[in-house]
Each structure stands twice: as structure tokens, then as C-alpha cells.
Amino acid sequence: MALRLRYVAGVSPAKWLRAWADRRPDLPVEANRVDQPVQLDALLAGEADLAFVRLPVEAGGLHVIPLWEEVATVVLPKDHPLADADTLQVGDLADEPRAPDQDDPAMTVELVAAGTGWAILPHSLARLHHRRDVIAIPLTDAAPTRIALVWRVERDDDDIQEFVGVVRGRTARSSRGATASPNAASTDAGRSARSTGGRPDRRGFGRRTTRGAPSATRHRKRGR
Template identity: 65%
Template sequence: MPLRLRYVAGVSPAKWLRAWGERRADMPLEAVRVEQHAQADGLATGDIDLAFVRLPIDVDGLDADALNIVPLWEETAVAVLPRDHALADHETLSTADLDGEQPAPAQPDPAMTVELVAAGSGYAVLPHGVARLHHRKDVVAIPLTDAPTTRIALVWRVERDDDDIQEFVAVVRGRTARSSRGAPDETPAANPKAARAAKRATAQRATAKQAAAKRASRSRSRRRGR
């Protein structure tokens, strides 16, 4: 019986699937992208073994102690705007920049939300990975410097824990086949695209803060000169 893995939009598990195939050819891994509610249902019923989720996740009938949760990387929030929007040429935005703007009606399917943005129904705030997955030529995704980030985590049921599960966790964490299960945890092997995006967002936030400080300094200088 294969390991059953489910992952949310914005997660790209291909490199871990390749590593698993090279390491455990004897154990097939079935990976399917699903909505988070389907992950929660599958964990509750035991129909899936592992899930890459976007925290928080609420699993009916299970408390937090019933789940093993390994936090992985953080995702930057982005504002998705029509390409011809007045703010579309900004490198970064703050939530205050969106004051007075009309949000697009949120849809269960993020692709539909982005489609409404493209149609001019308003803006949307999405995790960077989701916006990248549903990118269109007629919209832009701009990092928000002060919006909360989201966290991707690997989750499985405590009662389902076994050597196969732990070996997949080791693959995700970047441990070699020789590493001991009891060895101290290494830094989680984050999605490289997400890691680069997070670095860019950090640099952009720093640039935005510096620009804001310069504007404030110029404003104070003008007031003193009056």
C-alpha cells in the first residue's frame, strides 16, 4: 500500500517525491493536490497518511496532541491587482495603500478569485505561492510589507507514526539515508522558490522602511525651514 500524501495549492513537492523514489523504490508514494478541508477530512478518517498544510488546520474529532506538526517555511502575503491598476507598478505595498480599494469577492477556488481580480472586481490578498500558481498576464502580485505571513507544515497523525512516515519526514528535512531518526533536527528543507521569495520580500520591506524614513526626514526638514 502506498504512502498517501496530500498537499495544498502553493506547495511544490516534486523534489521530495524524486528523492523518495530514489530512496524507497519499494514504497510508492501517492501525492495529490487538494483543498485544505479535504486534507482535514482525510486526516480525520485516516484515508491519508501525510499532508503539507497551510496552518492553522482544524481536524474534526482530533485535538492538537493527536497530530504531529513539523513547521516548514513561511509564505509572504501579496496583493493581487489588475495589471492596469494605479498601484500595479509598485515594488511593494502596505495594507494602508489598499485602504479605500474594493476587495474582490473571495471564492473557494483561488483561481476564480484571481479571475475576478483580472475582470476588475477588486484586489485579493493571497499567499505568494498561491498567487504564483494562479499567475495570469493580466494581473500582478505585489508583496505586502506589513501583512501577516502564512506557514506551511507537514502533518500526520500520531497513531500513524512509523518508520515509513519518519523516513519521508527525513527526506523533507534534508537528512541523508544514514542519518539517525534520533539525531537533532536539521533546518527544514524549504521550497527553494518560496525561500527566494521570502528573501526578496524581506529586502523589499527593508527598502520600503528606508524610503518611509527618508520621506519623514524630508517632511521634518521642510517644517523646520518654515
């Protein structure tokens, strides 16, 4: 017997899997990454017990705990005129072509590198699919995406709740509290997201704490 977990690209569940293995060595977790377009398929088919998904999702029949937000970044060819900016705003891209969106983020980045235009990706995906011929720059006025933990209402048992507790940082002795209702935000998960959040650097791989940065058109290097 095992707990079956699915997660989308950009999510790194290793720390929770380690914590779970220490707490529940009797119940291993089978974790598999899935593509975002089919992120709920295994869960709804009863082939998975929990899933880390990228919102929004159709929440009917599901418990949903929103976790952390992902900063939006724009991916550009490294030789693009805006590539030296620290941050950008959506308006800075108004006159620039956009690369065709693909279900596979790696293919989207491939098209950007080929010079077809720019693409907007969550910071985690831009970092995951980084390559030397592209650069990811934070968008200061683009809506962030959000990762959530979901599971089926009829599959809500003690094992599921214990795993939820691990993700939410509860210790083995702490109370589980009330079961999350569909679309209910997790207060302690929100605190955790804020404590580990922060804005990525201009390439999308570090952190920045500055908020409200002006349009990057005022941050270009001279002569670009």
C-alpha cells in the first residue's frame, strides 16, 4: 500500500516526502510529475490520492488548499533589446510579438529561443527550463499563479489529513484541525508562502525584496 501523489512541473515535493518518510515509514509515497493540462486526471480517475496543482482548477468534489504564489516572469531571447532590464511591465511588451503558447513549457521556451517572440511563465517554470540563450525577467504588474494541494472529498481520511499536516508544517503531536473546504485558503500555508517568497532576480533564479519597481524601460543599460 502507498499514498499516490501527483505534482506539476515547478513543484519540488522532496522536503515533504522526506518528512513523511520519517513520520510514516509504514506508508510510502509514490510521487509522479504530470503535465499541467492533465494535472487532475489521475486524481479524478481514482489513480492518485493527492495532487499539487497550479490554480485555477474546477474544484467540484475536491478539497483545495492554496499554498504559495509564483511570480510571473517574461522569457526573452538573451539578445533581445529588453534583456538588460531588472524588471518589466506588461506594457513594455505591447509592440513585441508573443511566442505561440504550448502545453509543454519547454517547447514554449524553445520557441522563444528561436526568436518567435516572448512568453510569460511562472518563475518556477522559467527556472526549470532555463537555457543559456534565454533570460527570464520578473513582471511587476502581471498576476501571479498559485500552487495548491488538492484531494477528493470522498478520499478524506486520516492518512490524507496527516500528509496535509506535513505540507502545512504541523508536527506529529499537533492537532489536525478542521478539514479544508473546497477553495478555502490555508492561513498557515499563506504565512509559509510569504516567509519563503520574495521576487526573483532579473533572470528569475534568485530573490528580490523590492516591491513596486518602476517600468523596466527606465532600467535599460545605456546604448541598448
